[in-house]
Amino acid sequence: MTPARISKPAAQRRDDILDAAQRLFTTKGVQATSVEDILQDVGIAKGTLYYHFRSKDEILQGIITRTTERVAVKARQVADRPDPVITRFLGVLAAMRVDAPELALAETLHGPGNAEFHVLSIVEMVRAITPILAEVVEQGVAEGSFSTEHPQDMVEILLTSMGMLLDDGIFRGEADQIPRRTAALISAAETLLGCRPGALATAAHDMRIAGATGGAR
Amino acid sequence: MTPARISKPAAQRRDDILDAAQRLFTTKGVQATSVEDILQDVGIAKGTLYYHFRSKDEILQGIITRTTERVAVKARQVADRPDPVITRFLGVLAAMRVDAPELALAETLHGPGNAEFHVLSIVEMVRAITPILAEVVEQGVAEGSFSTEHPQDMVEILLTSMGMLLDDGIFRGEADQIPRRTAALISAAETLLGCRPGALATAAHDMRIAGATGGAR
């Protein structure tokens, strides 16, 4: 009658838990997801979960770390491709959003505990992606398509504001502003990185990156 | 022996609760502060707190709203002063940090629930201050000291990244980066708003705004 205890290698079980938790966290919010919920979804007992993770918070941290690592790998690949600098620049940005749709999706509802999730993700993303993207910009500066004295700093500023302003889990109820903000951020990037005005916007449009057609406002 | 029940007008009691909660939240973190703690600090019973607030979360929201309103008032005053545009621009930024030291201070410790607090503050600040600051920039554009086609958008981007990058409750353990980031943000502001390079930096230095001396990096 007992459903037969199944044992798995720790790494795999860890991933199972992370998968379930990620789905639930993004679906109904971190606070609103109980450990019990995760247990039921994975099909394990409480003790098992706490055998693999020290706390609920560590699970959240685990999701963010895992996702960030995946994105960083993809970003690195894109950054190292033999494409034009502008293509690679936009490609890295795309890698951030494309690979993490799970993080950006759903949970339009109530707040507590969710902004936390989003902001931690953003911070980790900025930390991980800034050096990669700055490298691309530096190459752009070297070849003349970009022009700035502080690539790393400007990239950091751009990534931070991008992460915040395009996340509707943070600026609640302003999802309709996202196209405007996307255009504004591209415009800001052009200015800050000193590339030909409109160069990023048109390239973004060609790459079919959302809301990247016109001027801001 | 019973300490005699003291009754106050609701508004005042509300403020008392907000005061205590703000002190505790910033001291030991939102999550780590129990409702019980607040009760003890204010010297009231649980029912009383829940007579004035619907939930712990509403208290947090109340603190943020109150602080934002105060800052907005001060920012408005500064923006309307008969000073040079650049002075007023920096003055508004200063108003944000000066008037909200309670929000930025302390609680270097453990994470959960605190980033939430900070990020909500930042979002509200951006919402409240953007129009005020954009107005100043527009005046600057009109008189020629600034030059940008999208004042509102650029201000929004600047405020967002400022809020994030200068808050050590968000980028944990990077407090030492703040001077560098301050300089970078000023530099970015100069570029985005199209004012004379170094104009903001020197003015900031004259106004004794922290870490605003040299170029970025």
Place this chain on the structure above:
DNA sequence: CCATACCGACCGACGGTCGGTCGGTGGCGG
């Protein structure tokens, strides 16, 4: 046979609720 993975009853703390109490105030009859 021993480490590793797993189980689930149990615990204490916490956020939130609820029935009820207290003190001041305004109206009204005397």
Place this chain on the structure above:
DNA sequence: CCGCCACCGACCGACCGTCGGTCGGTATGG
């Protein structure tokens, strides 16, 4: 002008359900 009383906003604290986390013990498989 006084005293009574109905009313009401503010206040109280015992109580409850839920939740994150613990622990002693058990199955599995190398």
